């Protein structure tokens with residue numbers, strides 16, 4: 001039997017082959033390849049989808065964060081609050097503008113930060129907070145916004161995993177000072193290469209970003225301040241416009257899979273002791289200790305479906321023997337990375353604990369019903385211990 005891949009990105013192309021091929025070939029024939037009509041069309045489409053005033057296409061998700069920090073004037077001497085458990089890009093962007101990284105421990109149940117953990121870390125130097133909607137689950141933003149108000153603290157959301165997620169009924173992307181997006185191929189909305197964007201309602205930030213992404217130029221060969229090259233190209237923008245039409249459908253397929261897994265786990269959790277004996281290839285120490293919950297304010301984009309376990313190697317081996325690929329997001333927290341040695345002595349026990357125990361199950365929009373059933377069957381055999 002063919003194994004169940006963790007994520008089948010190619011299947012997204014196969015589903016839309018004709019439209020994508022046409023869109024790409026029309027760009028190639030059009031003769032304009034960077035920051036042209038297709039980029040503008042996607043920017044308008046993404047702004048409309050997020051219900052926000054402005055969208056600026058950039059080279060990738062890291063650049064979106066980096067340029068948003070630059071546009072906000074964050075730099076040396078400033079402190080920026082970031083989650084202790086996130087993809088390394090969030091930390092790197094802060095590092096790159098010369099600001100000081102202040103790690104915030106997440107709520108171990110939702111894996112995202114909350115105002116309670118943010119408040120005690122705010123100082124006179126705090127200039128920005130970067131909430132990350134990790135795994136597609138929105139952060140509770142309102143209480144964090146309340147903390148930021150009147151303190152001239154900028155909120156830049158890292159929404160790289162949250163395309164289409166909703167916070168209190170509104171799509172992520174429209175309500176903070178700036179929201180950074182990645183369209184890396186594996187994201188819920190993914191290009192066939194690198195791509196990113198920043199959305200904002202501020203005309204001032206929008207025009208700064210427009211300059212910053214293109215050498216600080218207001219017009220060709222006229223730079224008003226130092227910028228970078230982080231331009232979105234026409235091919236990626238055209239692909240993104242095609243895929244955007246499927247985003248809601250693909251996200252609802254993800255939600256369907258998530259609901260299925262959660263039902264299986266909850267059923268095991270309640271039937272508890274009457275459980276049939278464990279399969280032979282499942283180590284007795286393997287238990288699932290937590291699974292995703294969705295907060296009352298949240299509609300998740302289900303970028304990832306992450307459970308925690310007592311024995312990750314054992315769990316991965318069991319899935320592997322059932323022909324199912326799993327992932328780990330993320331195995332090494334930023335403060336344990338060689339790149340951030342200076343943070344090695346920080347006590348961030350929640351990030352450490354999560355990095356040791358998390359496992360991601362296959363949840364892509366192109367997971368077939370049969371594949372989902374195979375994952376569910378394997379999942380049903382694993383004891384739950386909360």
Ligand SMILES: *Cc1c(COP(=O)(O)O)cnc(C)c1O
Nearest residue numbers: 060061062087089090160182184
């Ligand atoms: C993917 C991702 C990024 C970076 O995006 P790239 O396009 O790969 O640079 C940033 N933050 C988070 C949370 C991500 O998942």
